[in-house]
Amino acid sequence: MxxxxxxxxxxxxxxxxxxxxxxxxxxxxxxxxxxxxxxxxxxxxxxxxxxxxxxxxxxxxxxxxxxxxxxxxxxxxxxxxxxxxxxxxxxxxxxxFKDNSSYLSPHDKVFFANRKIILDPNKWHLVSLKDGTEYLGFIKQFNTENNELLLIRCRKIIDGSMAENEEIVYLPPNEELLSIRCINSQGETNE
Structure with missing residues (x-):
């Protein structure tokens, strides 16, 4: 047995x-x-x-x-x-599994930005927050569900000018993002 x-x-x-x-x-x-x-x-x-x-x-x-x-x-x-x-x-x-309800991402952490969408990790992005703060940098990781964002080679925009020092900026989940603009090689922006 x-x-x-x-x-x-x-x-x-x-x-x-x-x-x-x-x-x-x-x-x-x-x-x-x-x-x-x-x-x-x-x-x-x-x-x-x-x-x-x-x-x-x-x-x-x-x-x-x-x-x-x-x-x-x-x-x-x-x-x-x-x-x-x-x-x-x-x-x-x-x-x-599409239905009329809202979709929740299965990711509990930020995921690598998809190169096929506007959030191309090889292009500059201008990130504007609702408090007026702006950052210019490359998006390394981004979670579209909760706006968690990691910018590398990033510079803060102060009074329309870029700060001297490059830094890594982490915006925690549910940060008050106003917009993200992709800047192409001609200097034009897409929202």
Whole structure:
């Protein structure tokens, strides 16, 4: 009876292992909040089921004791982890599960600004706050949900002139941002 329990426990762990691998890859690609233990197990179970469904669809042997099937299952788990991580990182899930309610970002930290939108990290940005303070610099990281912002090679604008010293400026979440303007190579601004 004891050996049956041990065998079943090992099989359950082997079944969940691809899900844990997939979740670890997702967490490496994204800044995710620390998960609760029970939620993490449920997510691992969901990832494992998806991985084994893909393996079944591809007509792969899913024997939990065969080295070849374990390798192929781990390969699928890496691919699923990369795919889910990219979906989450680029926030494409908001388009997949779109409804009329407001969207909340899955990120609990600032994320790297996407180069395809106006917040290009390779261009100068003029950031204006509601208190009248202005900064000119490169956006390194920006969270569109709570306006958390990190500017590098930044200079404060004082009376229309740039300060001499470059600095790194961190604007904490929910800072009173008035506008962010991208300055292109011709000196024109876009809001």
């Amino acid at each position: 004891n050996s049956d329990f041990a065998t079943d426990a090992i099989r359950i762990l082997l079944f969940l292992f691809p899900g844990f691998i997939s979740l670890k890859i997702v967490s490496c690609k994204n800044a995710v909040a620390k998960e609760e233990y029970d939620s993490y197990l449920v997510q691992a179970l969901v990832h494992s089921v998806i991985i084994y469904m893909i393996a079944g669809f591809l007509k792969l042997n899913t024997n939990l004791l065969s080295p070849q099937s374990i390798f192929l299952t781990l390969l699928i788990s890496v691919l699923v982890g990369l795919f889910v991580g990219e979906l989450t990182n680029r926030e494409w899930t908001k388009y997949i």
